[in-house]
Amino acid sequence: MxxxxxxxxxxxxxxxxxxxxxxxxxxxxxxxxxxxxxxxxxxxxxxxxxxxxxxxxxxxxxxxxxxxxxxxxxxxxxxxxxxxxxxxxxxxxxxxxxxxxxxxxxxxxxxxxxxxxxxxxxERFNPALLALENMPLNPMFIEAHRLAIFNPRGTDVSVVLDLMIHDLDILLSMVPSEVSHISASGVAVVSDTPDIANARIEFANGCVANLTASRISIKQMRKVRLFQQDAYISLDFLDKQAQIIRLFDQSATDLPDTDLMELDTPRGKKLLHMQAPDIEPVNxxxxxxxxxxxxxxxxxxxxxSIQDGYHALKLAYEIIGEIERRSVLI
Missing domain, CATH: 3.40.50.720 (NAD(P)-binding Rossmann-like Domain)
Known part of the structure; x- marks a missing residue:
């Protein structure tokens, strides 16, 4: 090249x-x-x-x-x-x-x-997320927590634009569906714009995401959890770790070779597989x-892409609008 x-x-x-x-x-x-x-x-x-x-x-x-x-x-x-x-x-x-x-x-x-x-x-290039590259994703519930210790440097914008926008971009990259409903609330504690915010985002395909962002936390956290029909996935963007728990039918052809555990479920016997994928450190x-x-x-x-950046920003502003609408009602 x-x-x-x-x-x-x-x-x-x-x-x-x-x-x-x-x-x-x-x-x-x-x-x-x-x-x-x-x-x-x-x-x-x-x-x-x-x-x-x-x-x-x-x-x-x-x-x-x-x-x-x-x-x-x-x-x-x-x-x-x-x-x-x-x-x-x-x-x-x-x-x-x-x-x-x-x-x-x-x-x-x-x-x-x-x-x-x-x-x-x-964060799209965070090793924890890169570890899922070959994993078939179809999340139906997503939970994200992005908590930061107070730093006066970033308080000129809402915590939604400052921190939550990372998770909004990740969310939109994972869910191949239109946003159908947003409810959100936020509180300005030490600055003029919200320092802590929560948003519930519903998609047309039935997926629901619950996102929390705070810049007045006493500890840092950057975690995303995904729940789908056959798996639970936990990503830690701060410690760069991933954990994948998957359920397989006993007759499945793509069964992993090791670490399988039998599980009785209402739908018969299933096999449970827990995996912490190898994380390649990257810059x-x-x-x-x-x-x-x-x-x-x-x-x-x-x-x-620029379209991805635009969609994340648009969703962030829709959440900010929802927070402002709610605060007027209070």
């Missing part, structure tokens, strides 16, 4: 991590440089990583094929629009944009320009950036 020229917009906390990961992906990308609006920070980053700091974003965009946008969400739309109009492929951090209208405009523009766009929903940010390069070279759909 020939190397793609890439430039990074934004060299804050996450931007620096992206720079490190791109430098590690040296067989895929040639890091041409970066642009940061703070000249003092730009100077420090250029010296620390031995890379070029561009004086403005236009000159950076002109010099690359791929633009990596790691700036505050409010700036995403303008930067992505500019890059697309120049025919540049884009990696853009989540959430896709600040508003739904902006997201809709970018989706339309991506279709018109034909550029590849990947949204940084990094998730490096992996998501590399997967964009693959989709550019192969002209295929990026694993987390």
């Amino acid at each position: 020939s190397m793609l020229k890439i430039g990074v917009l934004g060299a804050g906390h996450l931007g620096k991590i992206h720079i490190k990961c791109i430098l590690m992906a040296s067989e895929t990308y040639e890091l041409v440089g970066f642009y940061d609006a703070d000249p003092a920070n730009a100077q420090k980053v250029a010296a620390a990583y031995g890379i070029r700091s561009f004086p403005d974003m236009d000159s950076l965009m002109e010099a690359v094929e791929v633009v990596d946008i790691v700036t505050p969400t409010t700036t995403h739309f303008e930067l992505a629009r500019k890059a697309m109009e120049k025919g540049k492929h884009i990696f853009i951090e989540k959430p896709l944009t600040h508003t739904i209208q902006e997201a809709e405009a970018l989706v339309k523009l991506s279709e018109e320009t034909g550029v590849k766009v990947q949204v940084g929903h990094v 998730s940010i490096k992996m998501e950036l590399e997967s964009l390069a693959t989709s550019i070279v192969q002209d295929s759909r990026p694993p987390v």
